[in-house]
């Protein structure tokens with residue numbers, strides 16, 4: 001049975017299908033056989049803005065492709081094995097990367113660096129060579145470091161365009177809306193808040209003061225809500241008890257962000273969402289990448305919005321975020337250098 005969120009996504013996408021004569025797009029998922037990759041492939045198969053789906057993994061992708069390909073939507077699906085990465089990337093416009101290992105209880109996202117850094121670097125090298133104009137959506141953790149790794153790898157290949165490389169932080173935005181909805185007794189569609197910064201612990205900065213219901217939360221309830229948003233990932237890791245981290249909510253968030261990008265690429269105006277991209281928001285503090293609201297358009301990132309007015313508590317959260325984020329970014333850069 002579809003979750004309510006998935007059903008809403010499906011109905012939104014179906015509406016987009018019936019009202020637009022959009023150009024359609026070839027999308028690749030690298031890591032399609034995994035916990036995120038499988039449901040993400042399913043959700044992309046039902047996105048009418050996807051014309052063709054290219055599913056790659058070092059194991060299992062042809063099976064996932066055969067399964068998903070029976071769904072009665074127009075797009076075509078093909079699976080590729082370990083030695084077929086170049087073929088998988090032929091002609092793709094958007095590449096989503098959930099390849100890599102997930103956390104187990106007791107680990108931080110940074111503990112995944114040693115394994116995932118080289119996976120992401122090698123995949124980015126191939127994308128840079130075969131599909132240099134593709135938009136790359138990085139899900140693999142630690143996002144604060146893997147996105148700089150992708151950027152530097154493409155830079156070295158001479159094909160980096162900051163408008164086309166995105167860290168997917170949508171799950172933080174999804175969680176913030178859901179958790180604020182829960183504590184304030186509202187539908188999450190009315191409790192959307194920007195979440196800025198990065199994607200781990202203290203680098204995740206929810207700007208609750210920018211939503212009327214969020215602004216009304218104070219004291220211990222405020223502290224608990226911020227903590228839950230910052231450490232929502234740990235909640236899932238603990239509950240899964242060694243079986244991995246968020247996969248279903250992440251697939252939803254990944255499909256939601258991909259759909260937002262595709263709408264922008266297709267010329268829709270006013271598609272605005274936070275994402276972790278290279279920008280100048282805190283360049284004066286030596287922080288090259290920062291998630292804040294971005295308008296997505298035909299070239300990818302069209303406009304980066306300032307983070308807006310902050311409460312005193314949010315100023316403190318931001319102060320705690322920036323040094324950690326800077327370290328994570330530098331660690332990613334150093335890996336490629």
Ligand SMILES: NC(=O)C1=CN([C@@H]2O[C@H](COP(=O)(O)OP(=O)(O)OC[C@H]3O[C@@H](n4cnc5c(N)ncnc54)[C@H](O)[C@@H]3O)[C@@H](O)[C@H]2O)C=CC1
Pocket residue numbers: 030031032033034035036037056057058059098099100101102103112116119123138139140141142143168169170171172199244245246247250
């Ligand atoms: N950005 C975010 O908000 C979130 C990120 N994640 C991250 O996403 C990543 C994937 O998580 P899961 O899907 O749960 O893990 P998983 O272990 O279930 O799946 C990962 C898949 O990647 C594949 N893979 C490994 N090396 C590869 C390579 N070189 N090329 C292609 N595929 C390769 C594996 O075969 C596997 O199928 C983890 O790093 C996790 O921390 C997870 C949740 C949220």
Ligand SMILES: O=C([O-])CC(=O)C(=O)O
Pocket residue numbers: 102103109141171232233234236237245246
């Ligand atoms: O917590 C993890 O390791 C996975 C993740 O990034 C999240 O759920 O936000």
